[in-house]
Amino acid sequence: MNLLLLTGYFLSGAAAGNLLKYCSDSTFHRICFCVLTGFLFLLAGLRTPLGIQLFFIWLFLFCIAIEAYIDYRFMILPDEILLILLLAGFLNQGMYFNSFWDAFSGALTGSLLIGMIYILSKGGIGLGDVKFSAVLGLWLGVSGILVCLAIAFLSGGIASVLLFLSGKASMQSKIPFGPFLGIGAVLSMLFSFRILSWYWSLFI
16 A cells, blocks of 8 residues: 555544544543544555545544544543534435435434333433434444444443453443444444355354
């Protein structure tokens, strides 16, 4: 890959990470965020040619990273970022995919599945997670949001067990679900076809 292009991806990540200074976060957290977003931008660039579609994917990844980070640090999923994701998702679908039915079905699937858990868990899942899942479904479609949620619950379950065994969390501890939704969304956006192909190969 062109060295200039590679540098550009990581500079984009650095610019994104510098926004965290407005949250009064430490230099260490900003550096970690810079590296993470730069790496995600690089992965997207390896899979998508330079152009407007790549810009949309970058915007998706950046908003996901911000939402996951803020939920991890402050236990909240800002509606402002979800609104940006929602509007960009509609525009992206209209420009490149022409499948509003799949987008609508994905949003409905995400909101219903997490919404049911929100009702049944009585506080175990927040309303922000329901809205986050709906917006992710708009971007990912039905199959993509199912992959996203499967990864989110798997990674969230593993993290919860590890925190419990290490004594850093108890059965009453609240663990933010946004970061795990973010992990699932990123992996689904970039690798859902491979993940689904691998999954179905287990039964064939």
